[in-house]
Amino acid sequence: MRKHWTWFVLVFAVLGIMAVLVMNGCGIGEEVEDDTGEEATPDEGEQEDGAEDRDETIHFGVTNWTSTIPPTYIAKEILEGMGYTVELQEADAGAVYTGLSRGDLDVFMDAWLPDMHEDYMEQYEDTIESASVSYPDGELGWVVPDYVEGIASVEDLQGQEDQFDNRIYGIEEGAGMTETSREMIEEYDLDLEYVASSEAGMLSEVQRHVPSEDPILFLGWRPHPMFVDYDLNVLEDEQGYFETSEVHVVVNRELAENAPEAYEFFSNWSIDVEEVEQMIAEIEDGGDEEELAREWVEEHQDEVNEMIENAG
Structure with missing residues (x-):
């Protein structure tokens, strides 16, 4: 009999604890009253001063x-x-x-x-x-460092290609700027080889040339950190292949x-x-x-x- 009574007491105690937990949990996520007795949500007052909560x-x-x-x-x-x-x-x-x-x-x-x-x-x-x-x-086009003198446009490159080792450094094959650049080389009748690479590969060439102020011709577009890292000029494109957006x-x-x-x-x-x-x-x-x-x-x-x- 004592064993049955002990078992009954234990069950009653467990049920009591569970009831308390359930009652305490009922208020989670619901509106609560602040110190003034008015209802307020838990996040109320977290907006910046002057801001209002919006439904949108x-x-x-x-x-x-x-x-x-x-x-x-x-x-x-x-x-x-x-x-x-x-x-x-x-x-x-x-x-x-x-x-x-x-x-x-x-x-x-x-x-x-x-x-x-x-x-x-x-x-x-x-x-x-x-x-x-x-x-x-939002510019994009052919770019030279600003220490390169006498080259302000694509037409200015005619007869000056050897200054850049007859190369223009670009990005990957299949990119729109790559295809457009090859068309420009032909249209402007320039003695240039387009060196296709990744963006990182192109910029590594820029980093190699700029410290010693060696002339380099490459692709650029804004916004891009290259214009933070270097002083660059985007060449004017008289034929309108690249237009500022x-x-x-x-x-x-x-x-x-x-x-x-x-x-x-x-x-x-x-x-x-x-x-x-x-x-x-x-x-x-x-x-x-x-x-x-x-x-x-x-x-x-x-x-x-x-x-x-x-x-x-």
Whole structure:
């Protein structure tokens, strides 16, 4: 009998403990009362001063290009300070534009117009639009260090090819800039050999030539850390093979109605290409994207205020 009674006591004790645990667990994730007796959520008060919680989530399309990262993370930092939730979706350019057209994505910070992405803009013109020009000087073309004198354009290379050992250093076979460069060599009637390599291989040649100020001709594009590391000149291309692109912020057309303050912010957005390049260089040196974006916002508060002054 005593054994049965002992067993009963143990079962009762275990059931009592379980009941306490269940009761304590019921409040997890629910609204709680603050010291004033008013209801408050656990995260309330964590927004920046002056920011309000918003229902809208802003979805960014993010390509794997280094140029996409700085403006995306800076805009993310600003929007979160305005009270928005921000989500980033990595994809290639085609998938980003498809997502924008469907409304799955709201914004893409790295649209190159008119050349690279004009086809996407025309294909989805009913559902997407350019909100602003992020920066107007997305250059690409043939490049020389600024210590090379007398060479300001591709035409200036005629008769001066031996100064560069009759070589232009480029990137991999199959790349658009590689095919275009070979066409340029023929069109401009230049005695040049196109040396195809990887981006890293090309830049290793630059690093080998520049310290001793040896002339070198190679491919360049902005934004890129090469313009942080070296003083470079992009050669004028009289035939128009390489034209400077504007980099735009592209949004889904419904964003203006769904999140008008965010849309207004994107409409006011701009950044200097030099700042994009500097941030890319710091990321490649091991810097954290979010920390660097936070530092940029802190150091450019006047510009940030101008971008959001009409967004609230």
